[in-house]
Amino acid sequence: MSPHELDQALREQLPSLRRFARWLARDPHAADDLVQSALERAIAGWDQRRDEAALRPWLFSILYRQFLDGQRRAQRYAGVLARTGLGAPDSQPSAEREAIARSALEALQQLPVEQRSLLLWVSVEGLSYQEVADILEVPIGTVMSRLSRARQALRRLSDGETAAPPLRLLK
DSSP: OOHHHHHHHHHHHHHHHHHHHHHHHHHHHHHHHHHHHHHHHHEEEEEOSSSOOOHHHHHHHHHHHHHHHHHHHHHHHHHHHHHHSSSOOOOOOOOOHHHHHHHHHEEEEEOOHHHHHHHHIIIIIIOOOOHHHHHSSHHHHHHHHHHHHHHHHHHHHHHHHHOOOOOOOOO
């Protein structure tokens, strides 16, 4: 692929990548940084792509993994600050915030990143279950069950129920 074709292919994906990054990061500046970082990684690894036709899922996968890496770095940094006594105290969501979470948009923002990502990829971006399975590197059945749980959680939050704490994976 020529540099011009590469540039055109990446430009076509920018609106979707920006939209998804804004939902993940919840900050336009952080989202732009995330998209830029993902595009840099995509260009650097262009020759290592598995499937020529699956550019969009590949880019979403890179962006999502970049976001998760950034979250992990932030958690490690916050842990270091907390151990040194320099960090701010943890804040819990207030009861008022839980009561206000009635609209679908607010409910979507309260979902865990994993659930929100699934809903955005399938409902907003129009990716197929198989494309999402490829992004997450899981079987399609896993995507379907996670999506079902995400939709249930969104319904509960939209009805005004409080969010259950997310499960943690233990290694």
